[in-house]
Amino acid sequence: MGAYILRRLLLMIPTIVGIMAISFAVIQFAPGGPVEQVISDLTGQQGGDRLSGSSGDLGQSFSDDSSGRYRGAQGLDPEFIKKLEKQFGFDKPPLERFGQMMWNYIRFDFGESFFRNTSVIDLILDKMPVSISLGLWILLFSYAISIPLGIKKAMSDGSTFDVWTSGVIIVGYAVPGFLFGILLIVLFAGGSFFDWFPLRGIVSDNFAQLNWWQKILDYFWHMTLPLITLLMSAFATTTLLTKNSFIDEIKKQYVTTARAKGLNERQVLYGHVFRNAMLIIIAGFPGAFITAFFTGSLLTEYIFSLDGLGRLGYDAIVKRDYPIVFATLYIFSLMGLFVSLLSDLVYTWVDPRIDFDRRDV
16 A cells, blocks of 8 residues: 555656646636736726727737737837736746746745735635635535435435435535525525525624634534535535445345345445445545535635635636636645545545555556
8 A cells, every 4th residue: 555655646746747737838828817917907997808098009909929928019118018027927938937836836835926915825824714614514514414315315215205305405406506595695694584694704703702602603603504505516416426326236246145144234234335335435525525625615605705715716817816826726736636545545444355556556
């Protein structure tokens, strides 16, 4: 196992470099950029694809040339353009910029935001509590609900319980999360009916003055609606996957043999079926982990005014704040790779018969 772990760790290096290189190359061809964003802000434009002025001299577009630098527009001081390029690092060739970026990222030096006047790592650390709160609780609750429910549905396949729970799951999965979040706000957060829950933030303004148990209650009071919103779709896939996996295992010959030996259903289920059926659930853990921490919570963060990493990354993409974009991509890629390795280690814990040292990575 030690050799396998070492190989996986070494493979992470070209993998993360490849991810960053492809993303960096795509950015070079993306329309707009931080220089255009600044100039469009200065000229009162919202777009950044074209600039116009009263004299008509600013009507020429800004774009990237083959070296990745911005070309100036007629009527603008070339020195001003050069200063902007130097400020954002576009005075250097793309390969040099990519190499410098990767060297800094290896040391977890993410530089400063283009537009927020603060270091990227400070921004990420500031937004991390919100994303951790959403991600960890969603993973915990979704798996705590999905696995027992999926096992119960598998053991009672075709029963009334299985049918009506499947209906609830399908409806919860089919309804978009943001629509369900808006419905919760309308019903319970001061919309048209009740005003039971707060609409923004993960804690109250007076959180520091509360005692320990009041802080816990205040925290979960704020997190109730966002977590319910995310849970409605988060547990559906895992529940059905768990059910189908257990049904497939229950139909196999070794289960019939175990029953013939006189084992009761609980012994058969948790002594034989559980390990084999859980392998496919573990395989989906890395994707669920990354989704819970970033993509799955983006709309929820916007709906409930939660300032987390998902919202930070989205705003950075819209604003072309590349240091934040690449830093969040780098961090989440690393997290995904390490979680994938962790899921393999859990494989061997669930089923000791699996030996990764005997197979290629």
